[in-house]
Amino acid sequence: MNQILLIEDDQEIAKIIQHTLTNDGYNVTWATTGLEGLADFKAARFDLVLVDWMLPEMDGLQVIEHIRLESDIPVIMISARNTEVDKVTGLADADDYLAKPFSLEELKARVRAQLKRWYRYNHLTLPQNIQHFSNGLTIHWQEQLVYLNEAEVNVTQKEYDLLKLFAQHPLELFTKEALYQHIWQQADMDQLHTVTVHIKALREKLGDPVKNPHFIQTVWGKGYRFIGEPL
CATH class of the missing domain: 3.40.50.2300 (Response regulator)
Structure with a gap:
């Protein structure tokens, strides 16, 4: 059905x-x-x-x-x-x-x-369950696991959801508003600082510096995008 x-x-x-x-x-x-x-x-x-x-x-x-x-x-x-x-x-x-x-x-x-x-x-092909990126990042999509240089990264569900959205749409620019609506499914735009807090925490866990990022790039005044290079 x-x-x-x-x-x-x-x-x-x-x-x-x-x-x-x-x-x-x-x-x-x-x-x-x-x-x-x-x-x-x-x-x-x-x-x-x-x-x-x-x-x-x-x-x-x-x-x-x-x-x-x-x-x-x-x-x-x-x-x-x-x-x-x-x-x-x-x-x-x-x-x-x-x-x-x-x-x-x-x-x-x-x-x-x-x-x-x-x-x-629509002859769809299933995405690979494991995806590798340069600078040691590995994501297991089905198990929702993240590894950095073969060591598991303990991310929260929201952090994983953000990383998944970024990694599956490389170089696509996401505003804070779009991220908040999509990940948190809320219309209240007064809570956009939540996006900033979670991205900061995710960056720290991935060892991803703001000024010279490997994975999540800030486009000042606009939002964020994923720049990780797939292997």
Whole structure:
């Protein structure tokens, strides 16, 4: 049974979609806010995501951006915004765009089409479980273990999550806001110092100096990026 994540704050629309897709043989998890949907996505495996554009706490575009950091599964944006500019914007990261109001038959057809395309054409290869970087860093992805010069580094879960996000997206610039939303799944931007504290602790454990870093580089005024060289 395919697992579908529905992120929609309109209860009437969400219940209709959930009922329709459930009757069509799918298992549907329903979230009512962007942050709730992102938390659900991180907590379970899904085959497709349906996400509304206008959501509380985090809008659909932001939700898709965070999903794309971890997965290429099909994402269909559903929205009352139906101008050409809106559709082009929504399709920047989404695979399909369904403008409200839409028929339930069209919804089912698009879901089937995206799942069929995903399974037929996406020949995925599993990432290597162990990845080595220059300057002695080794990460065991499945076991969530970090080694420096063959000695295990005792990192917290949040520190590991940060390192994983950085290492799996080398040279990509992450703002503190993006890191806080993605790792802590919170909308309160008053706690951004938490990001700074955890990155500082992670750097100390990796022996990674701020001025001449091997792994995590600070881009002043913008954020952080991973510069470790894979072996």
